[in-house]
Amino acid sequence: MVAAxxxxxxxxxxxxxxxxxxxxxxxxxxxxxxxxxxxxxxAPIVMSSVVWAGSAQFAALGVLGAGGAAFSAxxxxxxxxxxxxxxxxxLVPWLPAGRLGRALTALTIVDESWSLAARPEGGFDxxxxxxxxxxxxxxxxxxxALGVLGxxxLGDARRxxxxxxxxxxxxxxxxxxxxxxxxxxxxxxxxxxxxVLTPFVPPxxxxxxxxxxxxxxxxxx
Amino acid sequence: xxxxxxATIWLVMAALALxxxxxxALPPALLGDGQLPPRLRGVLDVLxxxxxxxxxxxxxxxxxxxxxxxxxxxxxLAALLVLLVRPSPLLAAIxxxxxxxxxxxxGLAA
Numbered sequence: 032m033v034a035a036x037x038x039x040x041x042x043x044x045x046x047x048x049x050x051x052x053x054x055x056x057x058x059x060x061x062x063x064x065x066x067x068x069x070x071x072x073x074a075p076i077v078m079s080s081v082v083w084a085g086s087a088q089f090a091a092l093g094v095l096g097a098g099g100a101a102f103s104a105x106x107x108x109x110x111x112x113x114x115x116x117x118x119x120x121x122l123v124p125w126l127p128a129g130r131l132g133r134a135l136t137a138l139t140i141v142d143e144s145w146s147l148a149a150r151p152e153g154g155f156d157x158x159x160x161x162x163x164x165x166x167x168x169x170x171x172x173x174x175x176a177l178g179v180l181g182x183x184x185l186g187d188a189r190r191x192x193x194x195x196x197x198x199x200x201x202x203x204x205x206x207x208x209x210x211x212x213x214x215x216x217x218x219x220x221x222x223x224x225x226x227v228l229t230p231f232v233p234p235x236x237x238x239x240x241x242x243x244x245x246x247x248x249x250x251x252x
Numbered sequence: 253x254x255x256x257x258x259a260t261i262w263l264v265m266a267a268l269a270l271x272x273x274x275x276x277a278l279p280p281a282l283l284g285d286g287q288l289p290p291r292l293r294g295v296l297d298v299l300x301x302x303x304x305x306x307x308x309x310x311x312x313x314x315x316x317x318x319x320x321x322x323x324x325x326x327x328x329l330a331a332l333l334v335l336l337v338r339p340s341p342l343l344a345a346i347x348x349x350x351x352x353x354x355x356x357x358x359g360l361a362a
Contacts, residue, residue, distance in 0.1 A: 046341075049341050049342040049345055050341075053345065070261050071258070071261075074258075074261045074262060074265065077265065078261075078265045078268075078269075081265065082265060082268045082269045082272055083272070084268070084272050087268060087272065091264055091268055093316075095260065095261070095264065101260050101263055101264050101267075104264045105264055105267045105268060105271070108264075108271070108272075109268075112271065112272050112275050113275065114303060115272070115276045116275045116276070116278060117296070117299060117303075118299065118303065119275070119276050119277070119278070119279040119280060120279035120283075120288070120292075121296035121297070121299045121300075122280075123279055123280050123283050123288065124288055124293060130281060130284045133280035133281075133283075134276075134277040134280040134281050135277075136280075137276045137277055137279065137280045138273060138276050138277055142303070142307060145300075146300060146303075146304055149300040153297045154297075189356070190353065190356065190357075191349060191353050192323065192348065192349035192350060192351065192352030192354075192356070193349055194311075194324060194352070195323060195324040195326075195328070195348040195349055195351070195352030195353075196345040196348055197311045198307075198308050198311045198312040198324060198328045198331070198348065199327060199328060199330075199331030199341075199344045199345045199347070199348030199349075200341050200344070200345050201311065202304075202308045202328065202331050202332065202335065202344065203331070203335060203339070203340070203341035203344045204304055204341065205301055205304035205305055206335050206339055207339070208300050208304060209301055213298065214298055214301045217298055217301060217302050217305075218301040218302060218305035219305070221301075221302045221303075221305040221306045221309070222306065222308065222309040225306050225309040225310050225313075225314070226309060226313060226319065229310065229313070229314045229317060229319055230317060230318065230319055232317070233317065234310075234316060237306065237310060237314075238303065238306045238307065238310060241302055241305070241306035242299065242302060242303065242306075244302060245295050245299050245302045248298060
């Protein structure tokens with residue numbers, strides 16, 4: 032189990048703190064990437080504030096940096112973000128009624144907060160999501176600013192193994208989610224699908240394909 | 253029309269922001285106050301472990317469209333061992349970062 036010291040906004044904030052450290056470091060490396068592409072100071076910080084989707088931003092700048100067109104950069108980002116649609120749909124039944132409120136809550140979804148708000152027995156806790164999301168947002172924007180403004184002092188985040196912290200954190204949340212044989216089998220199948228597909232399709236697609244596995248897994252029941 | 257790099261980044265940013273908002277807000281906007289069909293709900297209920305497992309795998313073994321075995325894999329193994337003993341995300345992350353950094357410092361892995 033994840034150290035589940037209850038649910039609610041405060042619990043979401045507390046449980047998101049280790050992840051926020053990770054996302055801050057990730058933000059620093061995004062700021063450094065933007066700096067290396069000479070995108071100025073304002074653009075990367077505004078981008079992190081309004082887009083707030085780390086991997087999609089990385090992918091988009093990666094395409095631009097490699098000389099790709101604006102449209103290709105957008106497609107790369109959208110493919111990485113496509114999973115949010117399924118994640119938002121999973122959240123909806125657990126939100127109070129009201130189209131606008133539900134949509135606004137869904138806007139705060141990031142991988143970490145969505146995962147932390149997922150109850151091991153199924154369902155989501157809205158207050159936990161909002162608490163975790165707010166910490167993640169601050170971490171991401173502050174990290175980006177640090178990277179753009181003074182990243183040179185921090186050096187390469189890889190040297191400190193920070194890129195290895197993310198898989199560990201995801202694994203730690205997954206730990207508490209493997210509550211049934213079906214969930215464990217589907218998780219294994221998802222990992223296998225990502226390994227098989229990664230060399231053949233653009234980044235982001237393997238994760239979406241893994242989501243489709245959930246559909247097949249239920250059908251087989 | 254050719255855009256300079258300065259204009260391109262703002263254009264990509266605006267499009268990316270709009271598409272992210274659309275992807276996240278579309279399901280709740282379309283569903284309104286309605287409930288999902290039970291079958292779809294069953295599918296979405298098993299989504300968390302599936303997404304997490306995919307994220308673990310891609311953030312450990314993928315580098316763009318290449319599969320790689322680098323220091324992150326050592327870090328993940330360390331995290332797994334920590335989690336078997338104590339289910340603490342923070343300890344798992346610290347162990348993973350320390351092992352990955354150690355492997356790189358020792359020149360044993362990229």
